[in-house]
Amino acid sequence: MFLTLAEQLTGSALLPPSASANAPTQDWLFYFIWYLSVFFFVLIVALMVFFAFKYRRKHPDQQPTGIATHSTALELAWTLPPLAIVMFFFWIGLAGFMDIANPYANATVINVQSQKWSWSFAYPLPNGGTFTDDQLHVPVNRPVELVLNSTDVIHSLFIPAFRVKRDVVPGRYNHVWFKPTQPGEYPLYCAEYCGTAHSLMVTRVVVHAPGEYEQWLAGASRSAFEELPDDLYQQWRAIAGEADFAAFKSKLASMSKELAEKAEKLKPPFVIGEEIAKKKNCFQCHSIDGSPLSAPTWKGLWMHPVPMETGSPVTADENYIRESILDPAAKIVSGYKPQMPTFQGQITDKQIDAVIAYIKTLK
Amino acid sequence: MTTPLPTPDLLTRNPLPPGEHLSADNYLNHSRGLWSWLSTLDHKRIALMYMAGILFSFFLGGIFALLIRAELFSPGQNILPQLPDKIISGQMTYHPWQDTYNQVFTLHGAIMVFLFIIPSIPSIFGNFVLPIMLGAKDVAFPKLNLASFYLWAAGAVLFIGAIAVGGLDTGWTFYTPYSIKDSDAVFAGVLPATAGAFILGFSSILTGINFIASIHMLRPAGMTWFKMPLMLWALYATAVIQILATPVLAITLLLLIAERAAGIGIFDPTKGGDPVLYQHFFWFYSHPAVYIMILPAMGVVSEIISVFSRKHIFGYAFIAMSSLAIALLGFLVWGHHMFVSGQSNVASAIFSFFTFFVAIPSAVKVFNWLATMFRGSIWLKSPMLYAMSFIWVFTIGGLTGLFLGALATDVHLTDTYFIVAHFHYVMVGGTVFAFLAAVHYWWPKMFGKMYCETGGILAWFFVFFGFNLTFFPQFIMGSHGMPRRYADWSIDAWKARFPDADLSFISHNIHLFSLCHKLSTIGAFLQLVGFLILAGVLIHSLVKGRLAPRNPWGANSLEWHTSSPPPLENFKHAPLANDPYDFQSWHWNDDLHGFTQHETPEPGGAN
Numbered sequence: 001m002f003l004t005l006a007e008q009l010t011g012s013a014l015l016p017p018s019a020s021a022n023a024p025t026q027d028w029l030f031y032f033i034w035y036l037s038v039f040f041f042v043l044i045v046a047l048m049v050f051f052a053f054k055y056r057r058k059h060p061d062q063q064p065t066g067i068a069t070h071s072t073a074l075e076l077a078w079t080l081p082p083l084a085i086v087m088f089f090f091w092i093g094l095a096g097f098m099d100i101a102n103p104y105a106n107a108t109v110i111n112v113q114s115q116k117w118s119w120s121f122a123y124p125l126p127n128g129g130t131f132t133d134d135q136l137h138v139p140v141n142r143p144v145e146l147v148l149n150s151t152d153v154i155h156s157l158f159i160p161a162f163r164v165k166r167d168v169v170p171g172r173y174n175h176v177w178f179k180p181t182q183p184g185e186y187p188l189y190c191a192e193y194c195g196t197a198h199s200l201m202v203t204r205v206v207v208h209a210p211g212e213y214e215q216w217l218a219g220a221s222r223s224a225f226e227e228l229p230d231d232l233y234q235q236w237r238a239i240a241g242e243a244d245f246a247a248f249k250s251k252l253a254s255m256s257k258e259l260a261e262k263a264e265k266l267k268p269p270f271v272i273g274e275e276i277a278k279k280k281n282c283f284q285c286h287s288i289d290g291s292p293l294s295a296p297t298w299k300g301l302w303m304h305p306v307p308m309e310t311g312s313p314v315t316a317d318e319n320y321i322r323e324s325i326l327d328p329a330a331k332i333v334s335g336y337k338p339q340m341p342t343f344q345g346q347i348t349d350k351q352i353d354a355v356i357a358y359i360k361t362l363k
Numbered sequence: 364m365t366t367p368l369p370t371p372d373l374l375t376r377n378p379l380p381p382g383e384h385l386s387a388d389n390y391l392n393h394s395r396g397l398w399s400w401l402s403t404l405d406h407k408r409i410a411l412m413y414m415a416g417i418l419f420s421f422f423l424g425g426i427f428a429l430l431i432r433a434e435l436f437s438p439g440q441n442i443l444p445q446l447p448d449k450i451i452s453g454q455m456t457y458h459p460w461q462d463t464y465n466q467v468f469t470l471h472g473a474i475m476v477f478l479f480i481i482p483s484i485p486s487i488f489g490n491f492v493l494p495i496m497l498g499a500k501d502v503a504f505p506k507l508n509l510a511s512f513y514l515w516a517a518g519a520v521l522f523i524g525a526i527a528v529g530g531l532d533t534g535w536t537f538y539t540p541y542s543i544k545d546s547d548a549v550f551a552g553v554l555p556a557t558a559g560a561f562i563l564g565f566s567s568i569l570t571g572i573n574f575i576a577s578i579h580m581l582r583p584a585g586m587t588w589f590k591m592p593l594m595l596w597a598l599y600a601t602a603v604i605q606i607l608a609t610p611v612l613a614i615t616l617l618l619l620i621a622e623r624a625a626g627i628g629i630f631d632p633t634k635g636g637d638p639v640l641y642q643h644f645f646w647f648y649s650h651p652a653v654y655i656m657i658l659p660a661m662g663v664v665s666e667i668i669s670v671f672s673r674k675h676i677f678g679y680a681f682i683a684m685s686s687l688a689i690a691l692l693g694f695l696v697w698g699h700h701m702f703v704s705g706q707s708n709v710a711s712a713i714f715s716f717f718t719f720f721v722a723i724p725s726a727v728k729v730f731n732w733l734a735t736m737f738r739g740s741i742w743l744k745s746p747m748l749y750a751m752s753f754i755w756v757f758t759i760g761g762l763t764g765l766f767l768g769a770l771a772t773d774v775h776l777t778d779t780y781f782i783v784a785h786f787h788y789v790m791v792g793g794t795v796f797a798f799l800a801a802v803h804y805w806w807p808k809m810f811g812k813m814y815c816e817t818g819g820i821l822a823w824f825f826v827f828f829g830f831n832l833t834f835f836p837q838f839i840m841g842s843h844g845m846p847r848r849y850a851d852w853s854i855d856a857w858k859a860r861f862p863d864a865d866l867s868f869i870s871h872n873i874h875l876f877s878l879c880h881k882l883s884t885i886g887a888f889l890q891l892v893g894f895l896i897l898a899g900v901l902i903h904s905l906v907k908g909r910l911a912p913r914n915p916w917g918a919n920s921l922e923w924h925t926s927s928p929p930p931l932e933n934f935k936h937a938p939l940a941n942d943p944y945d946f947q948s949w950h951w952n953d954d955l956h957g958f959t960q961h962e963t964p965e966p967g968g969a970n
Contacts, residue, residue, distance in 0.1 A: 014842050015775075016872070026771040030842075033772065037762035044729060044758050048751055051736040052743060057673070060917070060958075061951035064674040066738025069944075075681050078730040079723060086719035089769045094712055096771025101708050134860070153541040154638055156703065156778060160844030163775040167704045169639060170540060171632025174705040185868040191778035191846045193534050194541060196461050199849035200856040204864070283859075292456045335451050 019182035019207060020162035022099035027163070029092045036085065100164055104143030104177045110136070112148045114155040114168045115341040117197035118281035119188070122346075123217055131221035132346050134279045136205045139213035140183050148174040151341050156192035159205055167192055180207040196294075197284060224265035225272060226350045232259075237353050239268055240360070273358025276351050280343065288362050295340060296333045302360045307334040321356050389811065389928040404505035405931060409512050410490035411809070416519060417487060420478035425894070427471035432833070432887040434464060435880045438853030438873065443467065446529070464850035465532035466552075470525075472535030477560050478519055480794050481652060484659035485570060485605075486515065488801045489598045491809060493574060495922040495929060496592050498583045498938045503576035507569050514566035521559030525552050534848060536649075539630035539641040543622045553623060557616045564609045564616075567655070571605030574598050585940030592920040592943040593682055597662025600686035604651045604658075604693065612648035615641070639704050646697035654693040656790060657757075658686055660797030661728055664750045667800055668732045670918040671747035672739025675944040678731035685724035692721040702773050711770055718768035725761055729754060745819035746916070749800035752827050756792025760785060763838065780879075781841025784834045792830060799826070799897075806901070807915050811928040812908030813956075818900035822893045829889030836879035836886075845876045852876045912957025917949045 014034065015027055055064070111122040111130070122130040123137070136159075138144045148157060148168040155168040157176070166176040190201035208216055228236055232252070239245050245268040252263035267275075277283060285295035296306070305313040306320070309332040314320055323330055325347060328340035347355075390407045400408055434443045443464050445457035490508065494501050502508050525531050531552030533542040542553055578599050582591065619641070621627045628634030630641045669676040676682065698706060698714035732754060741747070763785040766772045776782065807813055845852060854873055857866050914923040920943035925934050949958040 014839060016843050026775060029769055030766065030772050030775075033762075033765050033769065037765065041758050041762060044733065045755055047733050048736065048754055051733070051739070052741045052751065055672075055736065055739050055741045057740045057742040059951070060742070062673075062740045064672060064738055064740040066674060068677065068734075068738075069675045070678050070680070071734075074730075074734065075678060075727070079727055082726050083720075083723050086722060086765065086768075089765055090716055090719050093715060093769025093771045093773070096769075097702075097711065097774060098708070099771075100774065101711075153544065154538060158778065158844070158846060160775065165703050165774050165777065169632075169705055171636075171638065172705065187844070187869050187872065189844065189846045193465075193538070193848040195532070196459050196465065198465075199461065199846075199851045200859070202856050202860070204857075204861060204868070278860075278862075281860075292451050292454065294459075335449065 016160050017182075018161060018163060019180055019184065019186060020164065021179040021181050022096065023161075023163045023181075025092070025096035025099060029089065029096055032092075033089060100166075100176055100178055102177065103175075104145065104179065107143040107145035107177060108139060109145045109147060110138070112136075112146050112157060112168065113151065113346065114148070114157070114190070114201075115151045116153065116195055116339070117190070117201040117284060119157075119190075119201070119203045120280075120346050123221070125217070125221055126214075131217065133220065134281070135203050136188060137213060137216055138180050138205065138207055140180050140207050140209055142213075143177060143179045146176050148176065153194050154192050155190050155194050155201065158189045158191035159186060160189075161186040161205070165191055183207045183209045200284070223272075224262050225267075225269070225354070226348065228262065233350070236266070237269055237357065239357075240270075242268065269354045269357035270361045271358075272351075273354035273356065276347070276355055277358060280347065282355075285340070294337070296336060298359050298362050300363060302362070308332065309334050309336075318356055321359060322352050325352055325355070387926065388930060389926065390931045391810075391928055393931045402509075404501070404509055406490050406494050406501050406505065406508055407809070407929065407933075409508050410487050412512055413482065413486040413490065413515065416516060417479055417483055420474055420519065421483075424471055424475035424479055425891075427467050427474065429887060429891060430467050431464070431471060432884040434467070434850070436884040437881065438851060438877055439855065440851070461850040462532060465534075465848070466529065468848060469531050469534050473525075473531070473556055473560075474522060475790075476535055476652075477563050478522060480656045480790055481567060482515060482563075482570075483656075483794065483798050484663060484801060485574070485598060485601055485655075486511075486566075488663065488805060489570070489574060489601075489659060492805060492920075492922050493577060493595065493598055494581070495925065495933050496595055496920050496943075497577060497581045497586070498921050498934065498940065499577070499581040500932045500934075502573045503580055504573050507573055511566045511569040511573070514562055514569070518559040518561075518563030518566065521555045521562065525556035525559060528552055528555060531556050536645060537619060537641075538645075539619070539622070539638040540632065542619065543631055554620060557620055561613055561616045564613045567605045568609045571602035571609075574602040575606070583937070583940045589680060589683065590940060590942065593665040593676060593679065593686075594659075594662040594920075596683040596686050597658045597665070600690040601655050601658045603687075604655050604690050608648045608651040608655075608694070611644065612652075615644040615648065618644070639701070639706065642701050642704060643697070646700045647694075650697040650700065651690075651693045653786075653789070654689055656794045657725075658689060660753070660794045661686070661725075663797045663801045663804070664732065664753050665728070666918070666920065667746045667750040667804055668735050669944050670804075670916050670946070671742045671744060671750070672736045673742070673917060673946050674735055674739035675942075676731070677734035677737075678727075679944070682728055682731050685727050688724045689721060692717060692724070696721055699768060699773070702770055703777055715768055715770050715773075719765075722761065722764060722768065725757075729758060729761075742916075744803075744916070745814075745816060745823060746800050746804035748820065748823050748827075749796050749803060752823070753793060753796045753800065756788050756796060756830065759835075760788030760792055763788065776841060778847055779841035780837040780845045780847055783847050784837035784841060787834045787837075791834075796827075796830075799823075802901075804916070805922075806904065807911030808922055808927050808929070810905060810908075811911050811926075812904045813911050813915065814900050814904035814908055818896060818903070822897035822900060825889050825893030825896060827893075829886045829891075829893055832886030833883050833890060834886070836882040840876050840879035843872060843875055845872075845879070852880075909956070912952075912955040912959075914949060914959070915957040917946055917951070917958040919943050919946050919949065 018027060113120040119134060120132055121136050122132050124130055148166060150168045150170040152170060156165060157168055158165040162178050164176055164178050166174050184207055186205040188203045188205050190198055225236060236248060239248055249263045253260040285293055287293050287297045288299055290297050290299040301316045304316055306316050307313050314331060326342060326344050328342055329338050332338050390405055434441050440460045443460055445460045446463050448456045448458050529552060533553060578595055618629055622630050628636045630636045630638050632638055665676055665682055695717040696714055698710055699718045702711050766776055767785060803819060852873060854866060857869055911927040913927050921938050924938050948960045952959045
């Protein structure tokens with residue numbers, strides 16, 4: 001009731017549309033406090049302005065008409081009822097908080113890894129293993145638990161539509177629980193200042209209609225190139241141009257029906273590598289056109305000698321690139337800071353192969 | 364600075380009060396030369412030196428504020444440049460422009476909090492009026508007072524150094540691990556800033572000691588605790604917080620420096636430390652610190668509301684006790700800054716509970732002020748306009764605190780612009796408006812000059828309207844999810860990540876945020892106009908202002924029983940204690956353009 005009244009009176013609500021089971025309690029309290037605040041503000045200011053006019057001094061020497069200096073009854077009257085009101089706020093506030101601060105049974109558990117400046121969500125696969133993505137996908141009307149960890153500084157996961165926020169702290173796991181109630185797409189922001197690209201550390205929450213979450217997970221976690229049989233995979237890996245790729249595809253198509261289907265979904269390794277780099281947020285720090293950002297550029301990197309902070313230059317071959325992704329602190333390029341986070345556990349070996357294939361094309 | 368001797372023409376229009384001589388010797392002209400100021404032990408001169416430094420800090424912090432608002436006028440990069448980084452392969456590289464923004468908001472916050480707001484009312488007006496209100500010649504420890512000023516100055520120099528060295532982009536809160544990981548060198552930005560804050564803390568502590576000692580020891584016979592002006596209760600409660608809380612900040616900053624310089628591992632999770640521990644230590648001081656900011660402001664408002672209603676303050680005892688209650692309860696609520704940090708639910712519940720308790724004494728004050736105005740004789744001069752504006756904006760600031768004290772609503776609102784709006788309403792709307800009220804109220808006493816009232820009202824109008832326009836829209840974008848400390852909210856961040864996606868889910872937000880940011884920026888520049896007008900009004904007053912009588916406002920606390928400006932030793936004859944809110948003995952005198960008492964010669968009167 002308060003909610004609709006608010007929307008009618010203010011034109012558009014003071015809060016964004018809500019999409020989680022915990023939101024109504026929080027929103028109810030918000031509007032309750034809002035209406036009480038408006039009431040008290042108007043009362044106080046109206047009295048103040050009214051007194052200023054009604055009792056205004058027309059001559060500097062004009063005496064006041066009132067002489068009262070205290071009233072214990074009044075003091076109690078404006079102390080105790082407000083105290084009771086705010087205790088009520090405390091109580092409802094606590095109740096609403098418990099909805100997102102206590103475990104739900106049978107929640108879908110998603111591990112969230114945050115680092116400067118991107119989010120990584122690890123979804124458990126039905127047959128074991130995890131699939132990592134840069135967006136948060138959740139099923140509607142089922143409880144979700146996010147297990148939050150940071151690899152560097154404190155971040156904060158904020159989904160306004162769900163009225164949910166929790167800091168993501170390095171060195172510990174924080175948890176938050178919610179149950180989405182509306183399919184759709186919603187923004188997710190980082191809400192704890194974390195440096196340069198704090199305002200760019202945003203991603204999307206996708207709430208799937210019933211049944212579609214599993215469908216999405218099955219489709220997204222399977223990538224055609226990762227399911228190629230070993231010998232074909234090694235051939236695919238070595239593809240260096242569009243012509244070679246076209247030839248590879250038609251070879252596959254002629255081998256078997258299964259492989260023909262796979263070929264349809266396949267893309268060249270350097271294209272996949274670029275997609276992965278985008279998803280993993282590599283371009284926030286690495287340029288591909290030679291301009292120096294906070295990390296070395298990828299242009300012309302492949303098989304070139306890279307000057308090191310200490311020691312002699314290293315050639316940028318497959319091993320170097322792989323190590324840079326999984327253990328970036330091992331070798332620091334001269335003139336740069338050791339600030340790249342590790343992607344250990346967030347990228348598969350085959351995905352690394354694809355990224356290497358992409359880097360090879362950046363001459 | 365000297366008060367010019369009145370010319371015969373000025374004398375005819377403004378005859379000096381009975382008992383004052385032509386060659387009035389006062390604290391301003393008693394001795395001359397820069398050294399007489401720098402080595403002064405006179406609390407009034409120390410107050411003016413603080414005033415110069417603190418107003419300069421406000422100006423500097425204000426410049427950074429205008430840079431923030433100008434940058435945030437519209438999405439994307441606007442006026443802030445990329446700062447140079449280093450040369451790689453013969454080419455100059457630049458930091459991303461967001462780094463510039465991050466440094467600007469950090470410096471704005473740090474300068475305003477540490478150099479301006481915390482010292483503002485106690486160090487300027489507290490220093491000036493506290494001894495005089497006590498009928499004393501000076502504070503209990505004048506040399507300690509001068510030392511406090513030099514500590515403030517040293518801290519300020521280090522802050523300026525931090526700006527010069529650059530690289531300070533942690534936010535004024537210096538949260539770990541970001542503040543212990545980001546630098547190239549140990550001595551970059553964070554070190555001079557934390558060292559500066561450390562030294563400034565001692566200025567605050569020593570001032571607190573001085574005020575407590577003064578109030579305990581220097582009250583005249585007859586001035587019992589419940590006969591002091593409420594300004595002194597406010598300063599006393601503030602001093603209690605300054606002494607108990609500031610040392611915790613000092614230790615926290617030392618630990619932060621040790622973490623950066625020596626890697627001791629107390630806050631660094633890679634060494635087994637706890638970054639959230641830093642937040643506990645930091646807010647244990649910084650929450651009581653906000654009461655250091657607001658209690659003196661409320662003391663000023665109590666004085667002004669009573670004087671300009673010409674009516675005894677209503678509920679004296681409750682207002683006095685509420686100051687102490689706020690000071691003590693304020694130590695129990697620091698965790699309300701950390702509801703989403705991952706602290707235990709029990710801790711969050713306890714902090715929320717006490718947060719609501721500390722809200723009540725402030726409300727009690729507001730109701731007592733209204734009761735004071737009821738059936739008063741309301742004189743709408745500049746000090747009163749600012750005091751009434753305080754009630755307007757502090758009510759909004761305080762009420763929005765209720766949303767934040769409740770756990771369920773705080774989860775959504777914390778770390779958004781709702782918080783930014785809330786604390787600006789209480790800190791700027793509260794402390795700054797009361798500061799301006801104090802400036803207008805005590806200016807004639809401090810400098811012996813009146814200011815142009817019309818100019819004062821014009822400045823007030825721009826400041827008040829501009830302030831509300833700046834910060835009210837921020838509540839709305841905050842509750843809609845606009846996070847704080849964001850350099851940008853444009854569609855670019857989304858397009859970069861999801862180039863092929865349909866971004867309609869975000870476009871409504873971006874439009875709303877853009878509208879609110881525009882209004883906010885316009886408000887900020889309206890405030891600038893107001894402050895420029897005010898600066899003009901005050902400078903004009905010093906140069907060409909009408910001479911001030913001893914009591915232009917008809918007040919009765921003891922500072923109005925001596926000349927404007929006061930003599931070096933504050934009073935020619937030690938005054939007797941009185942009821943500071945009994946205005947009956949003062950009457951308007953047209954020639955003096957001020958109030959005089961009919962009885963002569965003893966100032967103060969029997970009570």
